[in-house]
Each structure stands twice: as C-alpha cells, then as structure tokens.
Amino acid sequence: MRIADIKGKYDDIFSLGELCFISIQLEKNGIRPYSGVLDWVGSPSLSGVNRLLRNRFEGFMDRHQMECIGTAGEKLYLVQDKTYDIYSNHDFFIAQNDPNLLEAYPSVKAKYDRRVARFLEKVDTSERLLFVRSGGTYEEVEQLQQVLDDLVQNDYVLLFINAVGSDGLEENDWPMERVCSVNLPTVDKLWGDSDHLWKELFEGIELRK
Structure with a gap:
C-alpha cells in the first residue's frame, strides 16, 4: 500500500507502540480521541505485541509477571x-510505591483493563480501523498482519514506521x-522537530x- 491508499475516514485509530511518540503525534494531529492500551508503555518487541494481540490480551499485566x-x-x-x-x-x-509491593497496581491494572475492553470492542464492531506501529522486522510485520486479519472483524489498515x-x-x-510502510528519521529526531513530517x-x- 502507498500513503495515498490510507487516506480517508476511520472509526478509530490505535497506536500499537513501540514508543509514546506515535500517540503524541496522533493527538497533535487531532486523530486520537482517548488513550489506547499501548499509548504510554514501551513495547520494543513486536513479537511480544503480536502474542499479546493473538491472545486478546489474556494475562496482560497480571501481578505475578510484573x-x-x-x-x-x-519520579517513576x-x-x-x-x-x-x-x-x-x-x-x-x-x-x-515500594518497588516490590507496587501499591498502585490495582488502580493501574483497572485502567488498562478498561482500555483493553474498549480496544476489543472496537476491533469487533468498527467498520474501518487504522493501526500505527513503529519498530520491528519485515517478518514480524507479516506476522502482525496475520494476527490482525484474525482479530479485526471488518476493514483495517496498518501503517508501519x-x-x-x-x-x-x-x-x-x-x-x-x-x-503501508514508510521510512522516517531516527527515533531521536522523531522526538524532536518532526511535526511537519507527521x-x-x-x-x-x-x-x-
């Protein structure tokens, strides 16, 4: 797909990670109405994200694995x-928080559970969705497309950066x-003066x- 092919209207748009600059730029461009599951976490492994989506978030952020x-x-x-x-x-x-006790865990987990429920509702019911992901290999993106084919009930596009x-x-x-796969400057530059490219x-x- 080319950039021209992804233009148009979507029921929702979600970042699939790897870093927060995607959600920041979606918001700056007026196409991010609320926080998604992966907006404000680091997800450097696209294989991990693929497993997460394939499992429909089962076990995500369970206490024993945190x-x-x-x-x-x-501060954090x-x-x-x-x-x-x-x-x-x-x-x-x-x-x-104590680093071993993580006292805020119940409220944090509840927040992510709400975001997961909304995401799963959208992939089940929306007519057209756009997903945006940075970071990963060609093979991992192929796997992601296969996962999304199974997960998303209707039309979608994946924009890979x-x-x-x-x-x-x-x-x-x-x-x-x-x-749709595009090249952009390095991650360091994407945190800087890159608004015009986005x-x-x-x-x-x-x-x-």
Whole structure:
C-alpha cells in the first residue's frame, strides 16, 4: 500500500507502540480521541505485541509477571510485564510505591483493563480501523498482519514506521495487502522537530464523527 491508499475516514485509530511518540503525534494531529492500551508503555518487541494481540490480551499485566527493573526518570519506576516484554514507565510513582509491593497496581491494572475492553470492542464492531506501529522486522510485520486479519472483524489498515534515518518521509513498496510502510528519521529526531513530517503523513486521515 502507498500513503495515498490510507487516506480517508476511520472509526478509530490505535497506536500499537513501540514508543509514546506515535500517540503524541496522533493527538497533535487531532486523530486520537482517548488513550489506547499501548499509548504510554514501551513495547520494543513486536513479537511480544503480536502474542499479546493473538491472545486478546489474556494475562496482560497480571501481578505475578510484573517486575520493577529500575527507574524511568526521577519520579517513576520502570516496571516490566515479563510475559509480553512491555514496560510501564508512566504508572508507578516512586513517592507512592515500594518497588516490590507496587501499591498502585490495582488502580493501574483497572485502567488498562478498561482500555483493553474498549480496544476489543472496537476491533469487533468498527467498520474501518487504522493501526500505527513503529519498530520491528519485515517478518514480524507479516506476522502482525496475520494476527490482525484474525482479530479485526471488518476493514483495517496498518501503517508501519521505520525510523531508519531517512531525510524525510519515504514510502516502501512492501507486498502486503493491508500494510503501508514508510521510512522516517531516527527515533531521536522523531522526538524532536518532526511535526511537519507527521503532519504530511497524517494529512487526509480523519476520524468519523
């Protein structure tokens, strides 16, 4: 698929990770109405995300697989879901949690359960969805398309972003029916002055009212 092929209206748009800059840019461009499951966590392993979606989030963030492995800045702990290799870096404040007890866990888990329920409802009922993912191999993206084919009941498009250090926005001709693959600058630059590239990428993409 080409960028021109993904223009149009969607019932909903979800980030599938790897980092928060996708959800930030969806919001800046007015096409993110609420937080998704993977908006504010680190999900460096696309294979882990594929398993998570294939399992319809079964066991996601269950207490026995949550482990504090360090800090995420001065105020927050970095907590890993060891089953799916997903990292919470916005949920457990150091001032309010012991790293072993994680006292905020019940409220954090309830928040993610609500987001999971909404996501699953949307993939079951929406007529057209857009998913955006950065990070992963060609083979992992092929697997993701297969997972989404099984998970999503109606039409969808996957926009895959390669942060490979291109000078601007470049399209790839990947032979996948539902995947639009693009190259963008490195991750460091995507955190910086890249708003114009995201605006170009998302131009013509709208949420249905």
